Amino acid sequence: MDALSFLVITTDVRNCKKIVGSSISLLPYWLSIYLALFCFTQTKLAQAQEETIDEIVVTSTRSRRSFEEQPTRVEVLGSEEINEKSNMKPGDIRMLLNESTGIHVQQTSATSFNSSIRIQGLDGKYTQLLRDGMPLYGGFSGGLSLLQIAPLDLQQVEVIKGANSTLYGGGAIAGLVNLITKTPGTEPEQSFLLNATSADGIDASGFFSGRNGNVGTTLFASYNRSEAFDPAENKLSAIPEFERWTFNPRVILERENNELTLGISAMEEDRLGGNMNFIEGNNTEPAYFEDSATKRLSTQLDYIHRLKSGNELVLRNSISHFKRDLNVPGFLFSGTQLSSFSEAHLLGTRGRVDWVAGLNLWTEDFEQNKVAPGFEHDFNSHTLGAFVQGTLSIAQNWSLEGGLRMDHSSLYGSFMLPRVSLLYTPSSNTTLRIGGGLGYKKPTLFTEEAERHQFRGVLPLEPELLEAERSAGLNVDANRSLELRNGLSLNLNLLLFYTRVDDPLRLVPLNQDQLFYRQPDDYLDTRGTEINAVWNWDNFKLFLGYTHAEVKEHGARGTIDYPLVPQDRLNTVLVYEREDDLRIGLEAYYYSQQELNNGSRSRDYWIVGLMMEKMIGDDFSMFLNFENLMDTRQTRWGPLYTGSLSNPMFNDIYAPLDGFVVNGGIKLRL
Numbered sequence: 001m002d003a004l005s006f007l008v009i010t011t012d013v014r015n016c017k018k019i020v021g022s023s024i025s026l027l028p029y030w031l032s033i034y035l036a037l038f039c040f041t042q043t044k045l046a047q048a049q050e051e052t053i054d055e056i057v058v059t060s061t062r063s064r065r066s067f068e069e070q071p072t073r074v075e076v077l078g079s080e081e082i083n084e085k086s087n088m089k090p091g092d093i094r095m096l097l098n099e100s101t102g103i104h105v106q107q108t109s110a111t112s113f114n115s116s117i118r119i120q121g122l123d124g125k126y127t128q129l130l131r132d133g134m135p136l137y138g139g140f141s142g143g144l145s146l147l148q149i150a151p152l153d154l155q156q157v158e159v160i161k162g163a164n165s166t167l168y169g170g171g172a173i174a175g176l177v178n179l180i181t182k183t184p185g186t187e188p189e190q191s192f193l194l195n196a197t198s199a200d201g202i203d204a205s206g207f208f209s210g211r212n213g214n215v216g217t218t219l220f221a222s223y224n225r226s227e228a229f230d231p232a233e234n235k236l237s238a239i240p241e242f243e244r245w246t247f248n249p250r251v252i253l254e255r256e257n258n259e260l261t262l263g264i265s266a267m268e269e270d271r272l273g274g275n276m277n278f279i280e281g282n283n284t285e286p287a288y289f290e291d292s293a294t295k296r297l298s299t300q301l302d303y304i305h306r307l308k309s310g311n312e313l314v315l316r317n318s319i320s321h322f323k324r325d326l327n328v329p330g331f332l333f334s335g336t337q338l339s340s341f342s343e344a345h346l347l348g349t350r351g352r353v354d355w356v357a358g359l360n361l362w363t364e365d366f367e368q369n370k371v372a373p374g375f376e377h378d379f380n381s382h383t384l385g386a387f388v389q390g391t392l393s394i395a396q397n398w399s400l401e402g403g404l405r406m407d408h409s410s411l412y413g414s415f416m417l418p419r420v421s422l423l424y425t426p427s428s429n430t431t432l433r434i435g436g437g438l439g440y441k442k443p444t445l446f447t448e449e450a451e452r453h454q455f456r457g458v459l460p461l462e463p464e465l466l467e468a469e470r471s472a473g474l475n476v477d478a479n480r481s482l483e484l485r486n487g488l489s490l491n492l493n494l495l496l497f498y499t500r501v502d503d504p505l506r507l508v509p510l511n512q513d514q515l516f517y518r519q520p521d522d523y524l525d526t527r528g529t530e531i532n533a534v535w536n537w538d539n540f541k542l543f544l545g546y547t548h549a550e551v552k553e554h555g556a557r558g559t560i561d562y563p564l565v566p567q568d569r570l571n572t573v574l575v576y577e578r579e580d581d582l583r584i585g586l587e588a589y590y591y592s593q594q595e596l597n598n599g600s601r602s603r604d605y606w607i608v609g610l611m612m613e614k615m616i617g618d619d620f621s622m623f624l625n626f627e628n629l630m631d632t633r634q635t636r637w638g639p640l641y642t643g644s645l646s647n648p649m650f651n652d653i654y655a656p657l658d659g660f661v662v663n664g665g666i667k668l669r670l
Contacts, residue, residue, distance in 0.1 A: 059133060060158040060178045062167060062347060062356045063391050063401075071391060071401035071423035072164070073433050073477050073495070075100070077157040084575075084585065086151045087613060087623040090195040090203040090665070091224040091244075093149045093157075097177065099589065101545030101571055102161060102495070102530045105146060106564060108451045110640055110650040110657065111273030112240050112290045115146050116448050119161055119174040120497055121526045121549035121565040125447050126174035126471075132181055134318040136265070136298050138171075139364060139446050140337040141322045144294060148267055150246060152193055152205040153220035155182045162497060163437035163473040165417040166389045166403030169362070170440035173471040173501060184209040184216030184252060195665035199239050199658065200227035203665070216252035228272070228279045231659040232635035235645060238657040240273030240290070250300075257307075263300040269293070275645065286646040290454065291327040296320065311348035314358075317341065325369075326454055329647070333455040334369040335377070345387075357388040366445075377445055377460050383409045389419075399423040403437075412468045415440050429482045436474035441501075443468065443517060449507035452650075458507065459516040466505070466519065473499035488537045495530040504553070521555030524562065539578055545571035561595040564654055566604075568592035580618065585611040594654045602654040605632050624664040631660040 056067040058074050067076070077096065085096040094115055098105035104118045116124025129137045129145055137145035161175040168176055182189075188210040195203040205222040222245075229239035250263035272279055274289030298320040305313045318341045325334040345358025363382045371377075389403035405417040419437025426432070443466045450458050474497070481491040503519040510516050528549040535542040547569040551562035570590040577583045587609045594602045608630050613623040634640065634655035641648035 058158060059180060060130075060160055060167075060176070062345070062389075063354050064347075064349060065354060065391060065399075068425075068431065069399060069423070071399045071421035071433060072160060072435060073162075073421075073475060075159040075161070077159070079155060082151055082154050082157065084583070084611065084613075086193070087611060087665075087667075088609070088625045088627060088663070090152070090193055090205060090663075091150055091201070091222075092147045093151050093154075093179075094146050096151060096157065097146070099571060099573075099587070100159065101532055101569075102547050102549075103159070104566065104569070106448065107653045107657070108448050109273070109290065110653055111237050111288075112271055112292060113147060113273070114144060114451055116142065116451075117146065117177065118565070119159075120499065120528065120547075121551035121562065122174040122499065122501070122524075123448055125444065126171070126441060126501070128168055128172040128176040130168070130176060130178040132300065132302070133178060134300060134316060134341055135168075135339075135362070136300075136318060136320050139322075139339060139444070140324060140335060140366060141294070141296065141320075142446055144269075144271075144292070144324075148244065148246070148269060148294075148296070149179070150203070150205050150220075150222040150224065152191060152222065153181050153207045153218070153248065154179055156180045161495070162435065162475040162499065163417075163419060163439040163471060165437055165439045166387050166405045166419045167356075169360075169383070169385060169405070170407060170415055170417060170442075170468075173439040173441055173469075173473070173499065181220075181250075182207065182209060182218060184211045184218060186211070190670040192668045193665065195663055197226070197661055197663040199229040199231075199661050201225065201229075201239070201663070214254045216254070218248075218250045218252075220246070220248040222246045228276055229658065230276050231631075232633060232640070232657070234635060234640060235276050236288075236640065236648070237273045237276060237279060238633075238635075238659070240271050241279050242269060242271040244269035257305060259302075259304040261300070261302040265296070265298045265300070267294070267296040269295075286329070288329060288646055288648055289327075291325075293325045295323045309348070311346055314343075314345050314347060316343040328454050328456065331454065331456045332370060335366055336369070337364065337366050339364045352393040353390050355388070355390040358386070360385050360387075375458075375460065377455075379411075379445075379461070381409065381411050381442070383407055383442075397425045399425075401435075407440075409442055409468070411463050412442050415468070415470075429480060431479045432477075433479075434474075434476045436472070439471040439473070441469040441471070441505075443505050445517075447505070447507065453507075453515065457514045459510065459514055461517055466517065467503060469501050469503055469505055469519075471499060471501045473497070486537075488535065490536075491532075491534045493530075493532040497529070498525065498527045500525040521553050521557075523554050524552070525554070526551040526562075539576055541573075541575045541577070543571065543573040543575075545569075547571075563595045563597045564652055566591040566594050566654075580615050582615065583611075583613040587611070591655070596652045596654065598652075602652075603637060605655055606630065607632050607656065619669050621667045622664070623667065625662070627661045627663065628656060628659055632656055633659040 058067050061072050089095040094105045097103050105115050106118050108114045117127045119127050158178040164172045191207040193205045202225050207220045209218040224244045228237040228241040245268050247266045253260045271292045275287035277283035278287035278289050301317040303315040320339050322337045340363045343360035347356045361384050365380045368377045385407040387405040391401040394400050401421040403419045407415045417438045421435030424432040477495040479493045483489045501524045504524040507515050508518050531546045533544045551565045553560050572588045575585040589607045592604045607628055610626040615621045641650045643649045
């Protein structure tokens with residue numbers, strides 16, 4: 001039985017017993033479990049009542065349809081989830097994303113904490129990170145972006161997995177993450193958060209929003225600092241010493257049929273990791289260190305004009321200036337990235353069709369400082385794109401979404417990117433989706449592999465010898481939600497995915513001291529499934545998430561496992577919550593063995609955490625979080641590096657390095 005047939009046939013209650021009895025033994029165990037649960041919920045349909053949920057507004061698809069009517073599968077992390085994770089990591093969004101099914105945050109530096117997002121096992125370069133629909137965090141800043149975004153001003157996070165090239169360009173091969181910031185409401189808001197950790201970290205954030213007539217304003221500011229932390233006592237920092245300031249003001253001007261948003265984002269950070277004696281200023285011998293100083297200044301403009309026809313004209317622009325000095329013993333990599341994004345699109349409805357069409361332009365200019373002969377990395381590129389997308393209700397229970405994009409790159413030519421999604425809604429509590437599309441990724445110097453080497457010895461890209469990576473992907477998912485007896489509600493979701501990337505770019509050694517980018521493999525592919533189940537009963541919520549991802553490289557060496565991808569991951573979260581009073585959460589996360597670059601395999605491991613928050617009145621709360629209660633650390637199972645402490649050769653990072661950390665603080669909302 002193929003996957004699509006399985007999804008369609010299980011929508012019929014009469015087939016459940018037949019399928020369970022005759023076919024369940026032929027299915028993988030994870031699919032068998034889902035099938036049994038799915039059929040059980042079908043037998044309850046006749047007596048179930050539709051669950052009342054808050055309205056969810058999705059912006060990433062640019063469709064006027066409700067969340068349930070979107071043919072494109074979108075996962076939304078709302079204010080409740082953001083609030084819970086901000087208690088655990090108030091200074092960045094790593095935990096917010098890492099504890100979502102199908103998303104893995106991969107640490108790329110042993111001493112500075114640099115990290116990237118992996119969706120369905122694919123490298124971070126295949127995921128687009130957006131803020132309010134605009135790309136602000138790519139390129140040179142990519143390895144630090146997750147560490148430099150505090151979550152207090154976020155309203156929700158939208159995740160689209162798989163190719164989503166029509167609206168956001170070819171880089172969204174694995175998917176995209178869109179961070180949606182808060183806007184002024186009818187009532188003013190003043191929120192403050194103070195946090196301290198057992199690893200000598202401090203976080204202080206504040207958010208203000210208000211409205212005076214047609215003028216709305218928001219202001220977000222944060223200060224984050226930490227001392228270097230060495231739980232393994234191996235004289236290397238698992239958490240670096242850092243200090244960061246962030247300042248984001250915005251103004252929203254509203255007039256009849258017009259809305260203009262202007263914003264500025266400023267961030268400055270100094271980050272120092274490596275030898276603890278060196279960091280503390282006590283070292284008198286040669287020592288390893290990684291010193292990173294970054295400055296980011298970006299502007300955002302969003303203008304909406306509502307036409308008499310009911311259509312909307314939207315103009316967007318962002319300009320980002322990012323400077324980074326990365327200093328390691330005997331080597332300095334320093335440069336400035338100036339990038340911009342401009343877009344104009346028209347959004348409308350005609351009959352049963354919602355449509356959007358537009359143009360956008362990306363520019364990127366990188367200028368390297370203090371260039372060594374033979375390692376000149378300066379480049380300038382631009383990409384012009386045109387796109388159109390339509391969503392059509394083709395029958396009472398069927399919706400079709402199709403899109404086409406044409407991109408032209410100044411360095412790598414033209415690309416045609418079609419995408420299609422189909423939604424079938426057999427009942428108000430059941431949805432089935434299938435979708436797929438093409439994508440591409442231009443070769444870039446700024447990859448996880450280059451970050452691991454701090455760009456040392458990396459030769460310049462040779463566009464005449466390289467070509468863009470091209471991809472094709474397919475997703476199939478089924479969702480079932482209903483209320484059972486005694487206030488128990490259940491939501492089940494199954495996602496099957498496949499993505500293939502042709503001519504993947506790799507950083508390969510030329511000699512002992514130099515590396516260069518080539519495309520040695522025929523293709524890279526990832527296939528697998530995600531299963532999510534959420535139970536709600538009274539004051540309890542139980543979440544179970546399972547990810548199975550098989551990522552393979554195919555080439556002259558045959559078919560081999562892609563390194564640093566846990567094939568199986570399990571997320572379990574049990575939350576007890578009395579509204580406006582008390583919240584207690586117990587979490588457990590399992591990671592299976594991972595293929596390492598030296599040909600060996602890592603061990604599997606669990607991470608367990610406990611979170612508590614007590615609300616006092618409507619405006620004040622205290623929180624306490626015990627992260628990694630079992631002190632799961634890679635350094636407990638073997639050495640982190642080979643060679644000497646002054647010139648270490650770091651092993652692959654497949655597990656946490658910081659171990660057990662306690663943090664707690666207060667939140668105030670006026």
